Amino acid sequence: MRSLRARIALTYAALIVLAMAVLGAVLLRTEAQRYRRLLNERLEAEALLAAEAARPLLRANADMATLNSFVQRLGQGSTLRITVIAPDGAVRADSSHDPARLDNHAGRPEVRAALAGTIGRAARRSDTEQRELIYLAVPVQENERLLSIVRVATPLSAVNAGLREVAFTVLATAAASALTAGALAAVIAGAVTRPLQRLRRAARELAAADFRRTPILSTRVAVGGVEVAELAGAFAEMAERLRRTVERLNQERSRLDALLAASSDGLLALDAGGVVRYQNPAAVALIGRAEGRPLLETARSHELQALVRTALREGRRVTTTFLLEPPPASPTAGIWVQATASPIAGGGGWDVLLILHDITEVRRAEITRRDFVANVSHELRTPLAGIKAVVETLRDGAIQDPTVAEEFLGRVDAEVDRLVQLVEELLQLARIESGAELVVxxxxxxxxxxxxxxxxxxxxxxxxxxxxxxxxxxxxxxxxxxxxxxxxxxxxxxxxxxxxxxxxxxxxxxxxxxxxxxxxxxxxxxxxxxxxxxxxxxxxxxxxxxxxxxxxxxxxxxxxxxxxxxxxxxxxxxxxxxxxxxxxxxxxxxxxxxxxxxxxxxxx
The missing domain is CATH 3.30.565.10 (Histidine kinase-like ATPase, C-terminal domain)
Incomplete structure (x- = not known):
């Protein structure tokens, strides 16, 4: 039969190894997901940039040689493979291969998705390159007409290498931590199994007294000899640390209360019946004092009530955005709120945490941004429309009349000057608004x-x-x-x-x-x-x-x-x-x- 010390040490080591294994698996999965997400975002950004760069050539229906030369220059110095595919699936250009030798790509899954008007993604083996690749395809449209498909691809081997490196780091860290924890468990087990009878009596005395009696307890247990005296000293030290820990926990609880009180977001804790059990000052400012009362009674918001019920019923975090009416007699107008309800496990009567985040300024900024984009688009469209009209008139024959041609070119020059002025003033305004340092x-x-x-x-x-x-x-x-x-x-x-x-x-x-x-x-x-x-x-x-x-x-x-x-x-x-x-x-x-x-x- 194994000794108590061995059983304690093995139990501790097993629990720690299990915990490290679970933690390592979670970390590995999280890092793998993050790595793939970043890769997809990079591929999407590269595809969109390539699509925008190729748009003028596609709009002008450039020949295959011109388009292929452009794509090859675009792909120089990069591991990405860039392919331009016609709406019928024919390959018009490819940065790595001769497009004339490539099969029709209309049946590729990522191409099918792009032909349907969405961003297509796929991870599969390439028959052309004889290796696994990750593909991302985007449609290039002009006035709701599909010009072409631009697809980028990168080897899956690079992704797997990155994931293997992450896995090795996580596993090595977990193994080192497990070994360290196992050694520590053995030391702790040896300290626990020392004279149990005297330790039991000391524990009973400690249980019957407060922390201030720890020195007396240490003296009583020390009568048994040097080893027991050392155990008594460790026990007294443990009691002192416990006292400090309790004080620290109380202090941390006070800090947490202060932190919740200082939060600009409204925080509410509700029980399963929808009654508010806690709210911080920000929540009081948003919906009025509601502690001890049903949420619907004070907030008067069916959106909030439905959000809390959904979180309780489905056991998951739920978020919604809505216009929250102010408390009665409040001078403030309604505000836009992003509300998040999260179930609380083991909250001791706190079953749902409700967070109310004021996004009124965010929505106002979004409206301002949309208005700014609309205004800029309008200001750019007006001179461009004038230039286009002049060009069409000249193309229809007016260019043959020198007097008319000179007048029309003057108009084009004026419109170009307006565009230049608009861009210059936009740049000046952007520099000033961004807080560019003044030369005082x-x-x-x-x-x-x-x-x-x-x-x-x-x-x-x-x-x-x-x-x-x-x-x-x-x-x-x-x-x-x-x-x-x-x-x-x-x-x-x-x-x-x-x-x-x-x-x-x-x-x-x-x-x-x-x-x-x-x-x-x-x-x-x-x-x-x-x-x-x-x-x-x-x-x-x-x-x-x-x-x-x-x-x-x-x-x-x-x-x-x-x-x-x-x-x-x-x-x-x-x-x-x-x-x-x-x-x-x-x-x-x-x-x-x-x-x-x-x-x-x-x-x-």
């Missing part, structure tokens, strides 16, 4: 504004507009990015000249108002409708006067609607603001206000 230095305001006025003097003269600069006698200095500040003022001057009729005036002036420097650009143009004023600093917003144009401005390319947005972001980057005042028929005044904090005193 001591700036002489007279020099900055003087340079702006000089830059637009010729434009004002051509438009028949008087442009003037009016500054106080004292020199004004401030710390700012001179280039950005000049760009902002220049945008305002450009707009003022553009929308002021011949004979009008544009005046640039500045003043120090307490701790604020104000730069004004005033014009005598047609003015802005009061309904447009709150929105003129939005991206792509163009007021009615800009759409119609003033007398001298008719016939020019309309603005992009980005100039004032750039002014606003430049002002904000300097810690300031921009505003506008306007009266229809009398003109407008735009004002950039910048803080003077930290500015050196003005020179006499």
């Amino acid at each position: 230095e001591e700036v002489d305001l007279r020099e900055v504004l003087g340079a702006c006025v000089d830059r637009f003097a010729h434009m004002a003269e051509r438009a028949g507009v008087t442009l003037s600069l009016d500054l106080p006698p004292a020199l004004l200095y401030l710390r700012a990015d001179a280039a950005r500040l000049g760009q902002a003022v220049g945008n305002l001057i450009h707009n003022a000249i553009k929308f002021t009729p011949p004979g009008g005036t544009v005046r640039v002036h500045a003043e120090a108002d307490g701790d604020t420097l104000r730069i004004h650009v005033t014009d005598t143009g047609q003015g802005i409708d009061p309904a447009d004023l709150p929105r003129i600093f939005e991206r792509f917003y163009v007021a009615d006067r800009a759409r119609s144009g003033t007398g001298h401005d008719r016939g020019r390319t309309r603005g992009t609607g980005l100039g004032l947005a750039i002014v606003k972001h430049i002002a904000r980057a300097h810690g300031g603001s921009v505003s506008a005042e306007s009266t229809l028929g009398l003109g407008s005044t735009f004002t950039i206000a910048l803080p003077l904090a930290g500015m050196p005193p003005a020179s006499p």
Whole structure:
């Protein structure tokens, strides 16, 4: 019969080995799934990039030689095999093989899926390369017409090698941990099997006393000799550690309570009957105080109730998104919430954890992003449509008339200039919004504004507009990015000249108002409708006067609607603001206000 020490050691070792085996299997499976997922994402990205790169050639119905040369250049320096397949399954180009020698691919599973309009995936043996490959195919469509299929492939051997490396690392770590744990188990088993009778009496005394009696307990047990004294010392140390552990657990529980209380997400624990047993302050702010009451009674949300029931019934995590109405008498509007209900096993009456995450700002940002994409698409489509119309007219015979051809080429040039301006302003706005660092230095305001006025003097003269600069006698200095500040003022001057009729005036002036420097650009143009004023600093917003144009401005390319947005972001980057005042028929005044904090005193 094995000794108690051996049985304890073997039991500990077996449990640890089993745990390490399970952990290793889980880790291996997780890493394998992650590895395959990343590979699929990379293949999909490569396929989409290749499809977009080949789209012009496919749209132009390039011949097989041209297309094959392009695909081979695309696949140089890569382990990927790129194939272009016609809608009938014929191979038009291949980066690794002669397309003329390849069979029709219409029957390949990944190609069938791509022909159906989805992304096709397959892992199979290639008859051409005589090895296992992973394939991913994407359709290339143009105006709902299938141009071709672009497929990428990579050897499965590379994937298997990566998985083998992960498996070896996990198994080696598990084996080393098991050996270490086995040795530790043997040591623990030897300590446990020492004089059991005295240890039992010591344990009974410890069970009948609190932690403060541990030194007395150690003295009583030590009477049996050196070995028992060592055991008593270990026992006393264990009691002390237990006391520290209990204190640490209490402290961690307090920290957990504080963490839950500080969470910005609403957290609720519910029992099987849907009664709220715990909620943190964020949850109170979202649905009101609900502890000890049914969730439906306070939240008044059938979506939440259905979510909790589904999690309890199916025993899995469930997530939904919905508009949550605020508590009664709350001044706040409804908010969009992402709610997640997770079953709790062994929660002692806490059966479901409900997490409420406020995604109102996320949805607002998504709406803003969609609007921005729509606006950019519209702004790009307009000049492109004009260019296309001119090209079609020239192709129909107008190019034979030099006068007409010159006029039409001028229109194309104007539309291209508009596209270039749009792209430049988008890039400027993106750099400013991303927080690009300003080159801050001591700036002489007279020099900055003087340079702006000089830059637009010729434009004002051509438009028949008087442009003037009016500054106080004292020199004004401030710390700012001179280039950005000049760009902002220049945008305002450009707009003022553009929308002021011949004979009008544009005046640039500045003043120090307490701790604020104000730069004004005033014009005598047609003015802005009061309904447009709150929105003129939005991206792509163009007021009615800009759409119609003033007398001298008719016939020019309309603005992009980005100039004032750039002014606003430049002002904000300097810690300031921009505003506008306007009266229809009398003109407008735009004002950039910048803080003077930290500015050196003005020179006499």
